[in-house]
Amino acid sequence: MIQKSFMQGLISGILAAVAGVIYMKIYQNALGPDFHKIVNIGNIAGGAIFACMLFGLLSWLLEKFNMLKLKGWFYIVIAVLSFASIIYPISISLPLDIQNPELFPGLVIPMHFFPALAYFTIEPFFNKGN
Numbered sequence: 001m002i003q004k005s006f007m008q009g010l011i012s013g014i015l016a017a018v019a020g021v022i023y024m025k026i027y028q029n030a031l032g033p034d035f036h037k038i039v040n041i042g043n044i045a046g047g048a049i050f051a052c053m054l055f056g057l058l059s060w061l062l063e064k065f066n067m068l069k070l071k072g073w074f075y076i077v078i079a080v081l082s083f084a085s086i087i088y089p090i091s092i093s094l095p096l097d098i099q100n101p102e103l104f105p106g107l108v109i110p111m112h113f114f115p116a117l118a119y120f121t122i123e124p125f126f127n128k129g130n
Contacts, residue, residue: 001060001064004126008126009055009057013051019117021044024039037095078119082115089112
């Protein structure tokens, strides 16, 4: 059971990381800003994989303690925390040498939703009978 939750977290984390990196490349090519001092591939991959692995661990705990009726609430909490996490990129002050700082939220805010989206997307492949 823990192996299934671990694999779901890992696969969804990798999926979210790949989506984040692709989005960053497209965004930077389209609009031209370079925020590599603040956001890089390691940050994106690490954050996405960490978040999805945490989702997998918490999901496993729900199963272990036979609290599957709370899984819907767990998904609501994930969605609310994804929305709440965008407060940080909106509120930070970027270094003065960064050009076009107004484009930074447009880069990172969508990435905050990629882990939840990836986790929810692959859920049916791991919980076919539930």
